[in-house]
Amino acid sequence: MRLTLLLLIALLFQTVTLVQSANSADEIVSFDDPVQREMYYALLKEYRCLKCQNQNLSDSNASLAGDLRREIRDQILAGKGRTDIDDYLVARYGEFVLYRPRFGGKTAVLWIAPFALLVLALGAMVLFIRRSRQSQSDDARVMPVGAAQHLDRRLEKARRLLKE
Amino acid sequence: MNLLLKLLPLALFVALAGFLAKGLTLDPAELPSPLIDKPAPAFLVARLPRTPEHSAAQDFNSNELAGQVWVLNVWASWCGPCVQEHPYLVRLAQQRSVPLVGLNYKDQPADAQQWLARLGDPFTHLLDDRRGDVGLDWGVYGVPETFVIDHEGRVRYKHVGPVDEASLLEKLLPIIDELQNEAG
Numbered sequence: 001m002r003l004t005l006l007l008l009i010a011l012l013f014q015t016v017t018l019v020q021s022a023n024s025a026d027e028i029v030s031f032d033d034p035v036q037r038e039m040y041y042a043l044l045k046e047y048r049c050l051k052c053q054n055q056n057l058s059d060s061n062a063s064l065a066g067d068l069r070r071e072i073r074d075q076i077l078a079g080k081g082r083t084d085i086d087d088y089l090v091a092r093y094g095e096f097v098l099y100r101p102r103f104g105g106k107t108a109v110l111w112i113a114p115f116a117l118l119v120l121a122l123g124a125m126v127l128f129i130r131r132s133r134q135s136q137s138d139d140a141r142v143m144p145v146g147a148a149q150h151l152d153r154r155l156e157k158a159r160r161l162l163k164e
Numbered sequence: 165m166n167l168l169l170k171l172l173p174l175a176l177f178v179a180l181a182g183f184l185a186k187g188l189t190l191d192p193a194e195l196p197s198p199l200i201d202k203p204a205p206a207f208l209v210a211r212l213p214r215t216p217e218h219s220a221a222q223d224f225n226s227n228e229l230a231g232q233v234w235v236l237n238v239w240a241s242w243c244g245p246c247v248q249e250h251p252y253l254v255r256l257a258q259q260r261s262v263p264l265v266g267l268n269y270k271d272q273p274a275d276a277q278q279w280l281a282r283l284g285d286p287f288t289h290l291l292d293d294r295r296g297d298v299g300l301d302w303g304v305y306g307v308p309e310t311f312v313i314d315h316e317g318r319v320r321y322k323h324v325g326p327v328d329e330a331s332l333l334e335k336l337l338p339i340i341d342e343l344q345n346e347a348g
Contacts, residue, residue, distance in 0.1 A: 050305035053192065063270065064305055067296050092303035094198040 029073055036076050043072055048097050197322040204313045205301040212268050212292035215277055224291050233343045234263040236311040240271040241279035243307045249326035250283045257286035262340050265289045269307055270296045312339050315347035
């Protein structure tokens, strides 16, 4: 009983992986030039599939992604470069299509904000550390008296306990 | 000063909550079109015969519509939401005199003709974009999509997803009226 169950589960997993590998291998693209070929596969990972937004063009099985792959292949074969293809896609679908948005206009915030936040956080940290050091050194002049008394009292207590 | 500093975390929280609340009401599938206020992509495409008996007329050139306000609707018979949207396109065609161009996107002509015979055909021009080339130039990523183009040939409005009562009455019709007024 348990064995059949295990077998069933194994079978299920296998079909899932089979289906997955079938998805990405549905079209055969050939390039004579290995540089173009490399560029093609690299570029497919840089563009978002608009239909299924968390997949790139190379993963996506949507028909729109297929069209865009065809278009990109044709443009590479026509000798277009990365920026040409970027421009082509951005003109139609907006900056959102690029996984690595270009710097400028609306996307400036995306690029600058993390660094601005980092600088802000570092500044706050430096300020905080300086302030707490200052108050520590202020305390240091007063503390010894109190601390010594406290230590004496505890030593006394320890001695008493030892005698008992 | 101290009070302000104490209130800072609360203020940050409120700001964050505000952004998140706004995010809940946005539809991530709805992307702003980079075509808005840009010249509409020109196209030359085959017409789709209204019925299988008709033969295809001459190809359609988008500059036929230059100088007037027009509407482009991208649809397909395989698209579920298109069925839902269709009555509102029929209403649009009845209520306004505006060329309504139906771009049949990545579809089989026979399927499209059957679909229109069943649901009604509101389109002034019916076009066959079997390979989706025109759709690609217009940045179509989800069917149905509806564009409004002004008399100077600029895309002025894009609606993604099915047109419904609210989007017809509050968006499409007022925008068409406004653009037609602009055209004089």
